[in-house]
Amino acid sequence: MVLSRQRRFVTPGPEETIEELAARALPGQPLQAAVDSIKSWNLHVFAMRRPPGLMLGSDVIFVEPPVSNG
Amino acid sequence: MFDVIVRGGTVVDGTGAPGFAGDVAVKDGRIAAVGQISGEARTVVDARGRVVAPGFIDPHTHFDVQLLWDGAARPALEHGVTCVVPGNCSLSLAPLKADDRKAVVGMFQQIEEMPPEAFTTAFEWTWEDFAGYRAAIEKGLSINVAPLVGHSVIRLWVMGPASQERAAFPDEIAAMQALLRECLKAGAVGLSTSFVDLDAHGKPVPSRYAQFDELDALCAVLGEFGRMLQVVPEFYATDITIARIDQLAELSIRHGIPTTFSPLFDTLAVPDNAERAIARVEEQFARGARVWPQMQTRPIDISFSLLRPSLFFARLPRWVRILRQPLEQRVAALTDPDTRAKMLADLGPDGGEAMFGRLVARGGDACPPEYVGKTLSEIARLRGQPAGLALIKLSLENGLDVAFLSASQGHQSTDRIGPMLAHPLVHIGASDGGAHLASFSTYGDTGYLFSEFVRKAGAMSLEKAVAKITSETADIWGLKDRGRLAPGQCADIVVFDADAIDRGDELPAFDMPGDGMRYVRAARGVDTVLVNGEVAYAQGAYTASRSGVVCV
Ligand SMILES: [Zn+2]
Numbered sequence: 059m060v061l062s063r064q065r066r067f068v069t070p071g072p073e074e075t076i077e078e079l080a081a082r083a084l085p086g087q088p089l090q091a092a093v094d095s096i097k098s099w100n101l102h103v104f105a106m107r108r109p110p111g112l113m114l115g116s117d118v119i120f121v122e123p124p125v126s127n128g
Numbered sequence: 129m130f131d132v133i134v135r136g137g138t139v140v141d142g143t144g145a146p147g148f149a150g151d152v153a154v155k156d157g158r159i160a161a162v163g164q165i166s167g168e169a170r171t172v173v174d175a176r177g178r179v180v181a182p183g184f185i186d187p188h189t190h191f192d193v194q195l196l197w198d199g200a201a202r203p204a205l206e207h208g209v210t211c212v213v214p215g216n217c218s219l220s221l222a223p224l225k226a227d228d229r230k231a232v233v234g235m236f237q238q239i240e241e242m243p244p245e246a247f248t249t250a251f252e253w254t255w256e257d258f259a260g261y262r263a264a265i266e267k268g269l270s271i272n273v274a275p276l277v278g279h280s281v282i283r284l285w286v287m288g289p290a291s292q293e294r295a296a297f298p299d300e301i302a303a304m305q306a307l308l309r310e311c312l313k314a315g316a317v318g319l320s321t322s323f324v325d326l327d328a329h330g331k332p333v334p335s336r337y338a339q340f341d342e343l344d345a346l347c348a349v350l351g352e353f354g355r356m357l358q359v360v361p362e363f364y365a366t367d368i369t370i371a372r373i374d375q376l377a378e379l380s381i382r383h384g385i386p387t388t389f390s391p392l393f394d395t396l397a398v399p400d401n402a403e404r405a406i407a408r409v410e411e412q413f414a415r416g417a418r419v420w421p422q423m424q425t426r427p428i429d430i431s432f433s434l435l436r437p438s439l440f441f442a443r444l445p446r447w448v449r450i451l452r453q454p455l456e457q458r459v460a461a462l463t464d465p466d467t468r469a470k471m472l473a474d475l476g477p478d479g480g481e482a483m484f485g486r487l488v489a490r491g492g493d494a495c496p497p498e499y500v501g502k503t504l505s506e507i508a509r510l511r512g513q514p515a516g517l518a519l520i521k522l523s524l525e526n527g528l529d530v531a532f533l534s535a536s537q538g539h540q541s542t543d544r545i546g547p548m549l550a551h552p553l554v555h556i557g558a559s560d561g562g563a564h565l566a567s568f569s570t571y572g573d574t575g576y577l578f579s580e581f582v583r584k585a586g587a588m589s590l591e592k593a594v595a596k597i598t599s600e601t602a603d604i605w606g607l608k609d610r611g612r613l614a615p616g617q618c619a620d621i622v623v624f625d626a627d628a629i630d631r632g633d634e635l636p637a638f639d640m641p642g643d644g645m646r647y648v649r650a651a652r653g654v655d656t657v658l659v660n661g662e663v664a665y666a667q668g669a670y671t672a673s674r675s676g677v678v679c680v
Contacts, residue, residue: 061411067371069340072295102365114332115295115339116323118362118371 067120070113079113083121099123130155130169131661134621137175141613142182144595152180154619157661157675162613171663173656175623181594182611183210183272183620183657184574185601188358188390188422189561190214190240192221192275196251197641199268200670203571204561206651207631208622210659211610211679212561215276216390217360218322218335222261222277223285223307229253232281234328240563241439245642259314262678269676270664272620274607276358277311279321279335279346291334292327301345308349317605317680318356318385319346323372325360344379351383356605361389366401373408377417386604390422390558394545395538402548409553420604422557423548425577427540429634430567431490431647434462434520434528438567444474459528462520472516479514481505487519487532493636494529495522504532531636542580546587549577549596555604556596565646572631572649579630590626607679618679619661628653 068083080092087095097104097111099120104111113119132154139162140147151165184207191201192214201212214220219235233247255261258277265273283291286303296304308319321335321343347357357379361372369392376387394402405421412419432438434451441447450461450471461467475483485505489495499507499522508518523530539545548554556577561570574597581587588596602611609618632650640646657665662675 061374061415062408064370064374064408065367072339102362102368108330112332114336116336116343118323118368120367120371124367 063125065120065125066122067118070115070117070119072115074113076111076113079119083119096121130160130165130167132171132173132619132658132663133165133167133169134173134175134180134623134656134658137178137180137623138626139613140179140181140591140594142595142598142611144591144599146591147179152613152621154621154658154661157619158609159613159615159617159619161615173623173658173663173666175655177625178623178655179590179594179626180613181208181622181624182598182613182617183622183659184208184597185211185213185605185607185611186559186561186574187213187388187555187557187601187605188216188559189570190216190219190236190242190563191273191561192219193236193242193246194562195265195269195273199265199674199676200270200664201562202639202670203648203650205271205657205659205670206654206665207572207574208624208629208651208654208657209271209561209574210620210622210657210664211272211274211607213274213276213317213605214562215278215316216320216358217325218278218280218320218333220261220276220278220281220320222255222258222281223311224281225256225285226253228281228284231284231327235280235325235333238328239325239333240560241565241567242563243565243640243642243644245644246640250641257314258311258316262315266678268674269678270659270670270674271676272610272659272679273676274317274605274680275315275678276318276320276356277308277316279319279338279343280333282307282311282319282346283334283338287334292331292337294337295339296342301342304342305345305349308346309352312349312353312355315678315680316355317607318358319350320358322360324362340375344382347379347383347385350385354385354606357385357387359387359389363391363393366398366404369401369405370408373405373412373419376419377412377415380417380419381415386418386420386606388420388422388555388557388604392421392423392554392558393428393539394541394548396541397538406548406551406554413553420553420555422555423545424539424558425545425549425556425573425581426631427535428537428568430534430537431531431634432534432567433493433531434458434523436566439564440534440567446471446474455528459524462524468517468520471520472514475516480516480519481508481514484515484519487534490531490533493531494526495531496526542585542587546581546585549581550588550592555601557601565640565644567647569631569634569647569649572651575629575631575651575653578626583627610679619658621656621658622654623656625653625655
């Protein structure tokens, strides 16, 4: 059975910064734009968490906006 | 000569097959025969007019500490529960070095809302390793226990303070694997981990600092034994829950292990949440993964007073900070006009009407009788105060000991939840038994399954409901010889009235070490409970039997 398409994500590497993660996850995009996108798709890490932006090894970091599954 | 014969009941054997009139005979802790039995027994249990079923299994509890002074996990046993799984959510009491006890007690306090006295006054810490913990609880068990070991404590043991700072090095991962292997050999039913919880200082628990490769390495050890991985996902966000389901599916397939995540809630605020998660689970099962979502039967009801911190205020960080202070400072803060003004401002322009108005003042505490049973909205009107201010002032006037109930905060639609509970891939569980002591009763979910979803809504047959919490649970968790009434099976048996089984009213009880209060619900309609062939509960009373075991 083929899995339906769900929102793609990565998990942060050890000591990985948001810039490194953005460059890895969204290669070819201008870095700042990539960082901004990652932040906006992951409010659970970059807005709701104290301190905001503390990335943990077990985190799910989405690399695209929510997908519509119809 | 049998030890016990349960005579004349309707045998609902746990497989889902239709009930039939018959007897169940027990010898040496096992079921010897099922059917029309002519022999004699030392003990005869009259089950006429009653259902005779396998004992229920509760797969998500935090009885880790209670089992040290109460081997029946009261009141779980009287509800017909004959096996509990403690050690969920990355937390267990072993393996745990003496120096780390305080930190882990803080996590239990923060995450599971358990008072520190429960860990300091009622027993002696005699162990550090898992085998030692097992020996400590086994002395007095009258219920069976299938304990998980917590990822956070394994990480803490190996890495110390670095467990809450960084990824593990390869030698540390190897040490965690060895430690987990030792726990599994000593009777752990699997490993639990958490992706959401915070410790007593608001810091993520150790398991959250683990890279996926660490979890993968630990699951490889689970794979050697075929044992369970339990996780707490970000249940409040559907996309993240689905990502977790996919991770669990990878681990399940790669290592040949069962996995389960809990909780999965239905919420009208995000109506497709549970539906989407279950759809993903179906897809993952179809490709060979085992990812069991655990769903509780009861609606989310939360009670609180300003006497202790409560998850009710989770969305109000200032309130959380203030209510976490020692009593004297807390009262001073609530009395201070500046602080109070800021707290009230947090509630929005309506003074807390929308947020707090539907709260109901509970009885059984220091609440003035004229307010008991009234909503805070009504109380606010009577007092001529906005709801938030009425909450604070009424509490202050009565030593903070005024409890409020916030009913049906979610997961309350029987019409929606019934079909989900009946779904073949949904695992009924997630009670959190033994935790959240002053927030809600975590006992009686099995009774509620029968009263609400079998009798009232007809969402499933009695036989199906029994199967869901007996044989299916035993099979999901790999609990050998449990969950069925058949010759050779362990004699965990519950005798109940199908028309009456239910959970009682939620009432405060003061039976915890120290002055600890907790909410409990008594059982209704449960006559007799046998654990490994011995009567552990009958006619409303616990017996002196100590026949429970660690059953892994
Ligand atoms: Zn839990």
